[in-house]
Amino acid sequence: NAGVTQTPKFQVLKTGQSMTLQCAQDMNHNSMYWYRQDPGMGLRLIYYSASEGTTDKGEVPNGYNVSRLNKREFSLRLESAAPSQTSVYFCASRDGDKTSHEQFFGPGTRLTVL
């Protein structure tokens, strides 16, 4: 049982380049989330998908797009990377139907934009 997996683990981009961060979960969870973590800022929600086929903006969606490919996979795309998007990105999933509401996180992708 792998939980939440993210690829790649590290990435360096030049300003203006594009890339897609991949996330997959094997826990049959309905809900998936993308966060970014910057020093002193805690975790900020970028986008989320409450269920397969739906996506919603979070606190900081500008410059990002997402795709809920199926129940397992939720990708985050940077169309034209900017230095302000240098951050650590975390994917998470949760079974929204359970009252325990525990949210499981992936190991993160460390992105640097030069």
Added chain:
Amino acid sequence: GDSVTQMEGPVTLSEEAFLTINCTYTATGYPSLFWYVQYPGEGLQLLLKATKADDKGSNKGFEATYRKETTSFHLEKGSVQVSDSAVYFCALIPYSGNTPLVFGKGTRLSVIA
């Protein structure tokens, strides 16, 4: 809107010291409350939770009690170890259900031998 406020760090303690990290929240209804821990270079993992007033969550020697009257969920440990050095996040889920976790900004704890 719903929010979580936790004490700013960093917090530096000697091994075997008592730990308290304060967390207060603002929410309508009856949220579920959580503490997550992030060890260096890793993602977040659930440390403990409480889903109703007066519940006490506990794990690995850490405890927190859901206090509705003071809207608080303070994290405590009687004797910290070097291995407890990490960033701790307080979080809530509103009672309304399938909505994202609301996180505090995190508190970095360093324990020195």
